[in-house]
Amino acid sequence: MDRIDCLRAFVRCLEGGSFSVAASELGIGQPAVSKRIALLESEFGTQLFFRTTRKLRPTPEGHRIYDLARQILASFDQARVNIEENSLRPSGTLRVSVPSSFGRRYLMPVIAEYVRAYPGVRLDLRFSERFVNLVEEGVELALRIGKLESSTLVARRLGTVQxxxxxxxxxxxxxxxxxxxxxxxxxxxxxxxxxxxxxxxxxxxxxxxxxxxxxxxxxxxxxxxxxxxxxxxxxxxxxxxxxxxxxxxxxxxxxxxxxxxxxALPLHAVYPETHWMSLRARSFLDLLIKRSGQFSTP
Amino acid sequence: MDRIDCLRAFVRCLEGGSFSVAASELGIGQPAVSKRIALLESEFGTQLFFRTTRKLRPTPEGHRIYDLARQILASFDQARVNIEENSLRPSGTLRVSVPSSFGRRYLMPVIAEYVRAYPGVRLDLRFSERFVNLVEEGVELALRIGKLESSTLVARRLGTVQxxxxxxxxxxxxxxxxxxxxxxxxxxxxxxxxxxxxxxxxxxxxxxxxxxxxxxxxxxxxxxxxxxxxxxxxxxxxxxxxxxxxxxxxxxxxxxxxxxxxxALPLHAVYPETHWMSLRARSFLDLLIKRSGQFSTP
DNA sequence: CCCGATCATTCCCAACAGGAATAAATCATA
DNA sequence: TATGATTTATTCCTGTTGGGAATGATCGGG
Missing domain, CATH: 3.40.190.290 (D-Maltodextrin-Binding Protein; domain 2)
Structure with missing residues (x-):
């Protein structure tokens, strides 16, 4: 049983003055609320409500827990909001590994466009000819020229280097x-x-x-x-x-x-396979793909 | 899945630098840790760790969540400790309903003894001849003289009034x-x-x-x-x-x-049936029982 | 005294958490 | 290059559990 949900139920009960009301507010059944409160009570080893079928009144312990529960739920929701609002707009530090000379010559316009388009992102460009260990260095995206060594990385071809x-x-x-x-x-x-x-x-x-x-x-x-x-x-x-x-x-x-x-050598963007690619990396990759025509001189 | 436990696992992973280490610290298996992190990641819709089988590095989102997770866990543990330390020693407000004249005459010595013995408790004595609604008034314990009306309250006989x-x-x-x-x-x-x-x-x-x-x-x-x-x-x-x-x-x-x-009239202590009688009420009742010999004048 | 509202309990089912085993990947070493 | 050690992901299975419907019990009002 999720104790976050239990605390949420508890808070709603205390504020709403009724298990049933809290239940419908939470979109669950009344027995579920009963059980969640009972679980919290056994968790803390104390009664949280004086209750009959008609009245619901928090015990002194209930009052104490209420304040802490509000705090916990606020932190949790803040965490969720914090993350979610930052996943609407790319944010955070995006570390990209780029072949030095290629990057300096061809990538700067794309970098400039990206930085202008996503002011919430801090772009950490790592110029290097080495094929760095992405995970170890915290690199979310790398450009690589040449035949790829077999790896678990996902590769997206961006073009060809004559x-x-x-x-x-x-x-x-x-x-x-x-x-x-x-x-x-x-x-x-x-x-x-x-x-x-x-x-x-x-x-x-x-x-x-x-x-x-x-x-x-x-x-x-x-x-x-x-x-x-x-x-x-x-x-x-x-x-x-x-x-x-x-x-x-x-x-x-x-x-x-x-x-x-x-x-000719292939040009790839590579990145670790993940269920949750960050938006900043995703948008960088999308921009790379969109501008990949610029990665050669006709 | 308990999100509190998930956050705890997450924090241990980040601090320990490994799922396995966190798993053994938490006393669970490594697959459980994997799943908890995966659940958090889907909960927040973002990756929390850059990880391979050898390296574990928090993402920017992971860092943000880490701080909030610490906060949440601290609040939660504080809640637990807060309650637990107060259940070693009686505390909180104990509201007792007492028949006025009986209370004034016979109960004061017991009250004095209780107050001295449990300084953590705030005793809220309600003198009244009425049979008050315990739950509605937040009364944990009541003394009643006379035949009890049938109710769901638990009654403990303390003595007899001639x-x-x-x-x-x-x-x-x-x-x-x-x-x-x-x-x-x-x-x-x-x-x-x-x-x-x-x-x-x-x-x-x-x-x-x-x-x-x-x-x-x-x-x-x-x-x-x-x-x-x-x-x-x-x-x-x-x-x-x-x-x-x-x-x-x-x-x-x-x-x-x-x-x-x-x-003669019976003297009872009555209280609502509950799985978790508070320690303050329990100790008050125990004291009443111990001193019940004083509730009559030989 | 019955009726409506409310909470606790029971029972059942679907979902899920957890572990063992296995697969896959990484890194070090021979 | 190959092998071994270590670590994470996945799969499969099982026991547990959360959730709801139904039921029971209690309370308060008409």
Missing amino acids: RYLVATPGYLGGRAIPRTPEDLDAHQCIVYSRLSSASEWIFESEHGRHVASINGPLLVDDADAMQEAVMQHLGIAILPEWCAVAGLRSGQFKNLLPDFSIA | RYLVATPGYLGGRAIPRTPEDLDAHQCIVYSRLSSASEWIFESEHGRHVASINGPLLVDDADAMQEAVMQHLGIAILPEWCAVAGLRSGQFKNLLPDFSIA
Whole structure:
């Protein structure tokens, strides 16, 4: 028997002066009220009402309990209201894990829109290339680029990230421009260390699959840093589109092996499976989905 | 499911950082804890913990609920303690209904003893000749003299009140002293109006039962007033022993018809039947029983 | 003295809480 | 990579219990 309900019944009885009235107010039968009061009385080991079939008068103990019951019910209802009113409008702290360079480049407009739309939410952006443990860090939503490791997380695909093999004319000057993946063997390759394919790059062409084994001198775990390294003429790298496009358009970067395609990477939002996804996370995800067209540069 | 217990489980989980630990602390199984948290989550419509099998971290809503839950549990436990500590020692207001003159004469020593013994109790003595409605007036215990009307009250016999037919020499002077009940017809009889036998007095002798019909000019509903009337030489009255004895001993009163006995009246303590008689009432009743020997003058 | 109102009790049924067993997941370690 | 230990979720089963209808008892009024 729910003691909150018992206390509620008790309060109604005391205020209404009758078990039957309280019963109909509570939408239950009169026997239920009798039992709830009886249960409270045995719970506290004391009588709460002097009562006959006609009169109902609280005992001194009843009066004492009444005050405390009001307090308890107020706290409980406050808890409910507190939560409910905050579930009409997103609120609380929403912690989101975002790949650093992707986030900085593509996400900021969405972030701005979200922050403006939901002023009740405190957004805690965690930029990181790592696949953080969501639960441990209290992260409700994460964006992830690349093939997902199997997990219990729910994944929602948001888009696709194209990648380009690029280098600067400054680096290429004097070197033989690669025509096939195999030619990369003779080049300085800058490797993104977080992908599983760190030691080999895979290309597809009409003739099938080509695997180039890489022995570059530089491993980096940040796309922006990799782009910077390319701009410093340090070598050839596979850059995600948001790092490559500007340079390609301006002519700073040359797109190498244009006839060989590099597998695009999927972009996912992932989150723990739960019966009760918070509204703040839900609305963030919805906004991500709505704006997912912006996550690539046509 | 008791939401108080659910909140308790929730608090233990948050503080202990684990469902299992909370379960063993609460002396229940781990599945029970899982279910209680799940119930709270559906109650509030929000997730309370980010959790995997290894980590447990409260959500923002969980934190908010935590504070309120602590408050609720504190109130509840306070209610319990409040009541329990007051049921070790009698406390509260004990309202007792007492026949006026009997109470003033015989009860005061017991009252004094009770008040000294149980300083936590506020004793609310209601002197009245009426048989008050206990529940309506919030009276937990009543002393009643005379035959009890049938009722649902529990009655505990405390003793017997002897009655005497008395008058003053001052009244009798010049009149014929009654020798038989029938002689009372020629006398001024002072009648106690509360007894059912208001219009006739009944005597017993070795020859059987005698009924004297009374036509006194004075009806009184207070024994002390009746005694006073006798002392004013207004007539003959049946006085309870505590009103009669002093006068009889001092010679102020003459005991009439000594060969005819007047039915003694029973003295009862009555109280509503209840599963949870308060300790204050219980101890008062116990004291009454222990001291019931004082309720007559040998 | 009967009638209406009210509370307590009984009885029955559906719902549910609780535990054991099991599944699933996570993390550490070999 | 595989295994084991630990922890939570789920399932299934059973005993308990909450709830209502019906009934009984009591009170107060006409």
